[in-house]
Amino acid sequence: MxxxxxxxxxxxxxxxxxxxxxxxxxxxxxxxxxxxxxxxxxxxxxxxxxxxxxxxxxxxxxxxxxxxxxxxxxxxxxxxxxxxxxxxxxxxxxxxxxxxxxxxxxxxxxxxxxxxxxxxxxxxxxxxxxxxxxxxxxxxxxxxxxxxxxxxxxxxxxxxxxxxxxxxxxxxxxxxxxxxxxxxxxxxxxxxxxxxxxxxxxxxxxxxxxxxxxxxxxxxxxxxxxxxxxxxxxxxxxxxxxxxxxxxxxxxxxxxxxxxxxxxKDLRIKLDRILTHKVWGYLIFGIILLTIFQAIYDWSSVPMDFIDSAFASLSEWTKHLMPEGAFTNLIAEGIIPGLGGIVIFIPQIAFLFLFISVLEESGYMSRVVFLMDRIMRRFGLSGKSVVPLISGTACAIPAIMATRNIESWKERLITILVTPFTTCSARLPVYLIIISLVIPEGRFFGLSYQALTLMLLYLIGFGAAIVSAWILNKVLKIRSKTFFVVEMPNYKVPLLKNVALTVLEKTKSFVFGAGKIILAISIVLWFLASYGPGEQFNNAEDIVTQQHALDNLTQDELDQKIASHKLEHSFIGIAGHAIEPAIRPLGYDWKIGIAIVSSFAAREVFVGTLATIYSVGSDEEETIKNRMAGEVNPILGGPLFNFASGISLLLFYAFAMQCMSTLAIVKRETNSWKWPMYQLVIMSAFAYLVALIAYQFLK
Amino acid sequence: MQLTLADIKRGQQGIITDVSSIHIPLKLLEMGCLPGNLVELVQVAPFADPMYLNINGTHLAIRKETAIHILIEISNG
Known part of the structure; x- marks a missing residue:
């Protein structure tokens, strides 16, 4: 041996x-x-x-x-x-x-x-x-x-x-x-x-x-x-x-x-003269951020559309190929759409980690820390908080772990508490699908309205983080020594191998980590949506056929009515109706309510949940997006996802603390349940309030 | 009056004469911020804080509040 x-x-x-x-x-x-x-x-x-x-x-x-x-x-x-x-x-x-x-x-x-x-x-x-x-x-x-x-x-x-x-x-x-x-x-x-x-x-x-x-x-x-x-x-x-x-x-x-x-010869001095300059330094940093957002939105939309339609056809194909029955339905309506909800993430996550690892590897990130320290300190943060806040756009979990090199406990705690406000990649699928439904196409100085909306949402996330940091800085009475030492490494051209390995490894761990939760939840949801108690569910066919006996419906139309009647009286339908009074003022129906509740495990579940619920409700070959666009508001009529309810949903997801893994990490890093519980309650209550106000104003 | 690192101007060089070890984290000492070592101000952020320094060949940034605990003598400029 x-x-x-x-x-x-x-x-x-x-x-x-x-x-x-x-x-x-x-x-x-x-x-x-x-x-x-x-x-x-x-x-x-x-x-x-x-x-x-x-x-x-x-x-x-x-x-x-x-x-x-x-x-x-x-x-x-x-x-x-x-x-x-x-x-x-x-x-x-x-x-x-x-x-x-x-x-x-x-x-x-x-x-x-x-x-x-x-x-x-x-x-x-x-x-x-x-x-x-x-x-x-x-x-x-x-x-x-x-x-x-x-x-x-x-x-x-x-x-x-x-x-x-x-x-x-x-x-x-x-x-x-x-x-x-x-x-x-x-x-x-x-x-x-x-x-x-x-x-x-x-x-x-x-x-x-x-x-x-x-x-x-x-x-x-x-x-x-x-x-x-x-x-x-x-x-x-x-x-x-x-x-x-x-x-x-x-x-x-x-x-x-x-x-x-x-x-x-020193390239460092020449580069630093520009990159850490009082004006040019900030300008360049702004341009870099803008490029990243444009890339996430524009460049990754092609592979994402492809993945979306590929999974829709895969699900259809499975239904045709396998014998009819509960097992086939579980695969075609539960597991495949659920998996699609994970895979669709990959292009954006890969892009984000690509940019972040290039910024880190090149040595530029330290310059950003240097440039931002004075500004961040006004809000009770450290220049080093910029790194967690930027990497929080990928995922709050590594971001919160990246706060460890902040020397002052108070600055570190505040950074940990506000980082979940930054727009993590789990919010992206929610944003992207809703933006594509409610924001018109068109361009403004070469930037699409949709990309600008996305950028605005990122800014709202950062803004919420900064403002709440400022409040926390006033409220928290912690005295701790503030030390700040940051090394300014030499500029380097990032090594392709290192960047590639980081992107590969981070994407993999993210997809598998989140994937397990999403898959489990979509299977549970499928069961809850496919079975129900009592007469209304079990005899749905007879009831609906009788109701519409005189309406002269085609077989297809009748099947649809039966399916949606079943869904309404399934376990999930009953649960959804129970919470509907709480979410109706925000412009949502019970299906969105279910998606929101299941997103408290992890935000990215939202799209998968809607995919599962809607594919149970209809059996046509359609993408998730088309199905959502076709949904009708049961009370007011008109599309369910309109400008008002769309904006309200976007804002709800921007502020709510919906990620169990983040709460677990905060607990570990702060060594107490106190802080994650504050985050959960305060952020979610704030999200509800803002979404409520937005819908009531816009409707 | 005794000069501290907070008084150094851009492009000036100095020699560290003393550091007050109670106020200075060990980490900074380990990075080379020790009596006898050469220090140079490379760049300052707006409001002259933080300061981007070259201490003994190591490039690092510290805040002004830390710099006032490091005594120096100007050696040029």
Whole structure:
């Protein structure tokens, strides 16, 4: 059997660590979660020379082993726990050739843990451009390691890296400096008290309490009794430690690295002069946002129309092909339309993640953070809230997780609470179908009315987020330290492979995650719509035939009347009629009511629900859109989906908190049910109110 | 009067002389904001806040309220 070794990829953010991971594992990777927490866990398999297999973990990016967030804490928990099944046989520290000095800080810390460590210096293709020269043998000797000089962009040095990993047993485990010199007395005492433990490990466990306070210290529990220094003293010592480490790094690089500033060209300065400019910066950001919305609406409409009609014909085809009966109906009327409601998402989600990952990969997102900080702060948010608010347009769940790097708890909490207002992709199908029904076609300066409406809805979402943040900032009485540090990485042309993998993986997890809920709900709905209690449902045919005995109807017309009579007296019809009084003032009928109620599980269920309900109600080959356009308001007559009810529905979906998964994530990230419950009640009540006002004014 | 990082002008360079460790997050120190290191103001957002700096070769942005706790000496400009 081939031997498998554990490899941990560790590195600062923006060093191309994920590119290294992608280069090593290719498509042999999976993304999961660390048990009990929502930190993403990326692992993959890589084949090394001589039949060795490596199990590679891509650990969250961190600047040091002093954790200040849940993500960074994952790194320390793994490196301190020898019994973890993922405990690395070898650590690979990924650094960026242009920021070697800062990247080496983390490297020296990991060396102190006496784990075999390889130093990867990435982006070597930029060395000539930046006038950097490295003395690799000297650095290897000083840093007690093997160095792999690679470029994931040019695909250079990957095989050499694999070779070094395979030979990890030859690596030295000696630390490269003695950090305990910062306070010899203290560390001597520590060594005497715990003679069997690694000094640096003890030190990390002691100081984690200062910074974070959540290290699992199963083996070194006794360390609690070793609190001989105040927190302020410990922090001062940590500062001394950092200075000490930098002294070592500076001395090493003085000889090992030469930078010829004359041959260095800096594109960054030129680009930043425009992209972070007081006027041009904001203008460019606006244009980029506009392009994204136009793309989501215009470019994805072609594949979406295709998917819509393909599923309609598939359903029809199944009915013809399979023997008549309940099972065929379940498939043709329940499962296929339900699946169609998921698949139709794919083009837009893919586009959104494409744009977001390009913005992140290129380094532009940090400039947006910089530009927006001052403005966002007025509303109690941070510049860093822009990233969750933008990625909230894809899905609120990763967006809320992306708030973790916001240093101030108050700013972070407010961001979490308002992010669900941004227009997530689950709202899109609802918006798109209603917009196409109630907003006229036509163009205004080359932008279609429909695209403009969509953009307006996005702006309403952002507006609601900003305004409620401002209110929360006034209402919430939380005092927390506000720190704001954001790295401004170099501009890079995004790597196609990284972008493609992100789009693929995010779309897949979204479709399968949401898909399960949608599928389950459409099956349940089909049952509820196809069966009912009592005489009215069971004898529908006789009752309707008698009612219309004198009307001279064709067989087709009669069948339709029977089907809709059945639907009205099915379980779902009864439930729908029960809630109708509450939603009639908003301009909806009971069918929309059912769709709204089922959307509280997940918004995207709306279209699927209507598809299921309507296909039970008619058996003609039609797309969902045509069926909706044909619906008649049972009381007022005229189309059910008119301008007033359409706008009211759009606004309801813009504000209501209809996503169980988001509520679950908010609960996890805020550690209490209080906040998600506030979100559910306040947002939904507000949505009802706004929809009510809109309909009453417009009708 | 002692200058702080909040006083630096665009294009000026300075040397960090002292940081008040109570007010400065460890993360900022680890990114190179330490006594003796060179600092340069690259760009400012409207209202001169936040500040886009080059500290010791690392490009980062911090708020003015943090910058006032970092003491500097101007070395050029």
């Amino acid at each position: 081939a031997k498998q070794i554990n490899v941990a990829l560790i590195g600062n953010p923006n060093t191309g660590k994920t590119s290294v991971f992608n280069a090593l594992t290719g498509l042999n990777q999976k993304v999961g979660n660390y048990p009990g927490i929502t930190v993403e866990k990326k692992e993959g398999i890589c084949k090394l020379p001589r039949g060795v297999k490596a199990h590679i973990i891509d650990l969250p990016g961190t600047y040091s082993l002093n954790a200040s967030s849940l993500d960074e804490n994952v790194v320390i928990e793994l490196l301190l726990n020898k019994n973890d099944k993922d405990f690395p046989d070898v650590a690979v520290v990924v650094s960026d050739v242009e920021n070697l000095k800062r990247n080496l800080l983390l490297y020296t810390q990991i060396k102190d843990l006496e784990i075999p460590t390889i130093l990867v210096i990435n982006m070597s293709d930029r060395m000539t451009y930046k006038g950097i020269k490295l003395d690799i043998p000297y650095l290897e000797q000083k840093l007690e390691t093997k160095i792999a000089l690679i470029s994931t962009r040019k695909n250079r040095g990957i095989d050499e890296l694999k070779e070094v990993i395979a030979n990890y047993k030859e690596l030295s485990v000696k630390p490269c400096l003695n950090a305990s010199e910062i306070d010899t007395d203290y560390f001597d005492k520590l060594r005497k008290a715990f003679p069997n433990q690694l000094l640096y490990k003890l030190w990390l466990v002691i100081t984690q309490d200062v910074n974070f306070g959540k290290v699992d210290r199963n083996q070194i529990d006794a360390i609690h009794s070793f609190k001989t220094k105040s927190e302020a003293d410990l922090k001062r010592l940590q500062q001394k430690e950092t200075i000490k480490r930098y002294q070592f790094i500076n001395n090493t690089l003085k000889k090992g690295q030469t930078i010829d500033l004359n041959s260095a």
